[in-house]
Amino acid sequence: MSDRRPRAAWRRHPEPQSEPASEPRATDRPSVVQASLYRDGRRVSSPATLADTFRQLREHPDGMAWIGLQRPTEAELHSLAAEFDLHELAVEDALEAHQRPKLERYGDTLFVVLRAARYLDAQEEVEFGELHIFVGPDFLITVRHGAAPDLSTVRRRMEEDPDLLALGPEAVLYAILDAVVDGYAPVVAGVQNDIDEIETEVFGGDPAVSRRIYELSREMVEFQRATRPLVGMLHGLMAGFAKYGTDEELQRYLRDVADHVTHTSERVDGFRQALTDILTVNATLVTQQQNAEMRALAEAGFEQNEEIKKISSWAAILFAPTLVGTIYGMNFDHMPELHWAGGYPFAVLLMAVVCVSLYVVFKKKDWL
Secondary structure, three states: OOOOOOOOHHHHOOOOOOOOOOOOOOOOOOOEEEEEEEEOOEEEEOOOOHHHHHHHHHHOOOOEEEEEEEOOOHHHHHHHHHHHOOOHHHHHHHHHOOOOOEEEEEOOEEEEEEEEEEEEOOOOEEEEEEEEEEEOOOEEEEEEEOOOOOHHHHHHHHHHOHHHHOOOHHHHHHHHHHHHHHHHHHHHHHHHHHHHHHHHHHHHOOOOHHHHHHHHHHHHHHHHHHHHHHHHHHHHHHHHHHHOOOOHHHHHHHHHHHHHHHHHHHHHHHHHHHHHHHHHHHHHHHHHHHHHHHHHHHHHHHHHHHHHHHHHHHHHHHHHHHHHHHHHOOOOOOOOOOOOOOHHHHHHHHHHHHHHHHHHHHHHOOOO
16 A cells, blocks of 8 residues: 555545446547546536537637547547647557657647556456556546556546646646556555565475566566656656746645655565565575485485395396206206216305305495
C-alpha cells in the first residue's frame, strides 16, 4: 500500500467503492469510454458522440473537454487530430502503442505516454498497460491500451473536487500521473513478497525456482522501463509548468508525485539487483549440489570397483585348482604322470602353489 500523505483536497475524500476498470460507455462506439464537458470544475454535459463534444466545446470556449478512449480506431483518432490539431507523429504513436514513457510538446499540445502496472495476485505476475494523453489549452484526451489504470476513479475524484478540476487540463494530467504512480505501490509490495518467497525456495533447493527468478527478472526489466523515464519526464513537466505559469499549488502536488516516482524507481533498481544476486546464489547452490552428486557417484563407483577387484581376485584364485583338476580329470589312457605314484600329491601341491602365488600377487596390488 502507498505510504504517502494526503497532498490535495480531493485526496481527503473517502475512497470510492471499487468499480469495473472501464467507465460507462457514452456512445455506441466501443472505443469511446466517456466524453464530458466541464466548466469551472463542474460537468455541464456528457455528449453522446465525439461530434457533439466538438460542437459543444466550440459553443462554450471557456469549457474543457475530457475525452476517454480505449483502443480507438484510426478514424476516431484522425477525427480528434483534425478537431484539436494533434500532431501526426503523436497520433501515430497513440495508434501503434508499445511506446516507452515520454513527454513531447507539439505547439500548445502536450503529448504524454505512461506505462501503468498492476499486480495480479492469482498469477503472481505484473501486468502492464499503456496510456497516451493529449493535453491542450481546453481539452484532455486519454487513449488506453490495457486494463490499467482505472481512469473512472480519477474522473470521480476530480469531479468531487471542483476547485482542483477548475485548474484545467494540467490538473487532470496531475491526477492521472498520481493514479499511475499510486498503482505502482501494490506492485512493489507484491514483487517484494515474491522475492522473499524466492529466497526461501532457493535455499530450500526447489528445482523450479530458476524459472521463477527468470520470469520475475523480465517483469522487473519492464517495470524499470516504465518507471525510470518518469523521473526525467516529471522534472521536465515541472519546468514547463513553471514556464507557462501553472498554479503553484499544482506544482507542489506534482513535485510530490516526482518524489514518489523516484522512490519507486530506486526500489525497482534494488529488485533487479536482488534478483541478479539471488540468481547467482542459486547457480552456486545448484553447482554445489551437482558437485556433491558427482562426488557421491564417484565414491559409489570407487566402492563398486573395489568389490569387483575382490571378486575377480578370488575368481582367479579359485580358477587355478579348477583348471588343474579339470585337466587331470579327463579320461585319457596316455597322460603324463597319470600312473605315477606321486601324481596326486604333485597336483595338490601345484594347485596350492598357484593359489598362494595369486593371493600374494593380488594382496601386493591391494586387490584383497
